[in-house]
Amino acid sequence: MKKLIAFYGSPRIGGNSSILLSKFIEGVRDSKKYEVHEIILRELNMSPCLEIYKCKETGRCIINDDFQKIYDLIESAHTVALSSPVMFYAVSAHTKILMDRCQSFWVKKYFLKKEMSEKDGYFFCVGATKGIKLFDGILMSVKYFFDTFNCKLKESILVRGVDEKGEILKHNEYLKMAYELGKKID
Ligand SMILES: Cc1cc2nc3c(=O)[nH]c(=O)nc-3n(C[C@H](O)[C@H](O)[C@H](O)COP(=O)(O)O)c2cc1C
Numbered sequence: 198m199k200k201l202i203a204f205y206g207s208p209r210i211g212g213n214s215s216i217l218l219s220k221f222i223e224g225v226r227d228s229k230k231y232e233v234h235e236i237i238l239r240e241l242n243m244s245p246c247l248e249i250y251k252c253k254e255t256g257r258c259i260i261n262d263d264f265q266k267i268y269d270l271i272e273s274a275h276t277v278a279l280s281s282p283v284m285f286y287a288v289s290a291h292t293k294i295l296m297d298r299c300q301s302f303w304v305k306k307y308f309l310k311k312e313m314s315e316k317d318g319y320f321f322c323v324g325a326t327k328g329i330k331l332f333d334g335i336l337m338s339v340k341y342f343f344d345t346f347n348c349k350l351k352e353s354i355l356v357r358g359v360d361e362k363g364e365i366l367k368h369n370e371y372l373k374m375a376y377e378l379g380k381k382i383d
Pocket residue numbers: 207208209211212213214215281282283284285286287323324325326327331359360361362363
């Protein structure tokens with residue numbers, strides 16, 4: 198069975214972006230095509246990247262914390278899903294820590310030129326405001342974050358104008374979209 202790893206990047210329990218991602222996961226589970234691993238980033242003990250660059254020797258980060266198991270999971274995954282709220286036009290701090298630790302994958306791919314299997318990526322994001330450029334910076338970050346482990350951003354669900362905890366539950370169209378997307382992925 199294929200493996201999907203889903204990262205929840207919201208700092209709050211029951212966050213809007215988490216609800217969106219959980220609907221996607223519901224669809225994935227109903228399709229019965231994937232073994233699913235759900236990771237709540239706020240629960241991990243994970244240091245930011247410290248730029249030690251010991252990863253240049255092996256392609257593996259040497260900081261001994263929860264990233265070590267995340268690294269193995271990402272390596273063995275066929276599909277990676279990520280959710281984050283918009284925070285100052287960027288991803289959440291929890292998500293950014295994960296992104297920066299994946300510099301070790303960048304080193305593995307581009308510096309050490311090691312082979313990595315191709316993966317598909319899906320991204321879910323929610324912000325309070327409605328500006329046309331709200332997701333521009335974030336989409337660039339996510340695209341290059343995914344690329345570190347050879348993952349192509351296939352589809353995103355981006356929701357504007359949602360702020361209060363759980364407010365996304367009033368937007369059934371997005372929940373349905375996320376569920377259907379989860380059900381149809383290969
Ligand atoms: C620290 C912080 C920064 C935020 N920055 C932005 C922002 O730049 N643009 C925006 O539209 N919303 C911003 N928001 C609002 C959140 O994106 C919004 O409440 C979202 O629904 C939270 O998603 P979550 O429930 O998944 O955490 C910010 C919220 C916080 C707490």
